[in-house]
Amino acid sequence: MKKRIKKIKRNKGEKKRVKKTAKKIKISRKSKKVLRHKSRRSLKTKSGPRHRRSSGKIKRIKKYKAKISKFKNVIGRGALEQLFESLVKVKLMKFFFRNPIDVFSTREILKMARANKSAVKQEIKKLEKIGLIDSKKRQGRIVYFLNPNFDFLEELKNLILKSTVSSKSKLVNDIRKTGNIKLLILGGIFRNSETDGADILIVGDKINPRKLTTFLKDLEAEVGRELNCASMSAKEFNYRYDMYDRFVRDLINENKDILINKLNLW
DSSP states (O other), X not given: OHHXXXXXXXXXXXXXXXXXXXXXXXXXXXXXXXXXXXXXXXXXXXXXXXXXXXXXXXXXXXXXXXXXXXXHHHHHSOXXXXXXXXXXXXXXXXHHHHSSSOOEEHHHHHXXXXXXXXXXXXXXXXXXXXXXXEEEEETTEEEEEEOXXXXXXXXHHHHHHHOOOSOHHHHHHHHHTTSEEEEEEEOXXXXXXXXXXXXXXXXXXXXXXXXXXXXXXXXXXXXTSOOOEXXXXXXXXXXXXXXXXXXXXXXXXXXXXXXXXXXXXX
């Protein structure tokens, strides 16, 4: 009997211990949940205003950058772009003045202008409205051409074609992105001369062909027609210069516009 009583007491004691431990586990779990909830709330309250502040700062920075970009765009533009208030309009006028006899479809104009489609179409309508260009149907599509009977045609042509490049400093920065440029000379169309062998001479090493083609296409869009470009390495140029190559000697004569000169030729 005594043994049985002892066993029952032990069992009861064990049950009590189990219950206590279970209660402790439950309390610990609850406390952990409460702590987690509190920490989340504290994080939300702390991060909320900070997040708002950061978003406000980001908005201010974006506005400031937008103002700076607008200011830079105005500075980067030439006198004609600021006068006519549209770079696309100046590009189109140069394009039609450079090609007074030819007719062009909208697709061909877009390809040459390298500008936004809607902006180009809008400027074409404006130029057609004032009578500078005219249109007609050819083979089921509309083509555009320069109106030779436009008033002040010669005066406007001389004004527009006098400025070939809007910003020479921008041109130098853009060409430097193509590779290690050591010599850059502008001639031909940039000097209003048709006797020069090339419009632009580029001498350099490690020139990226893809970047060079995009640079030339953008320049052609700004000028208004295809350019005759002469590109060569510094080694080839030095060899041809030392051999008194006539083509090279004609390109670097005193009448040309030298923008980059790292070869110390003069």
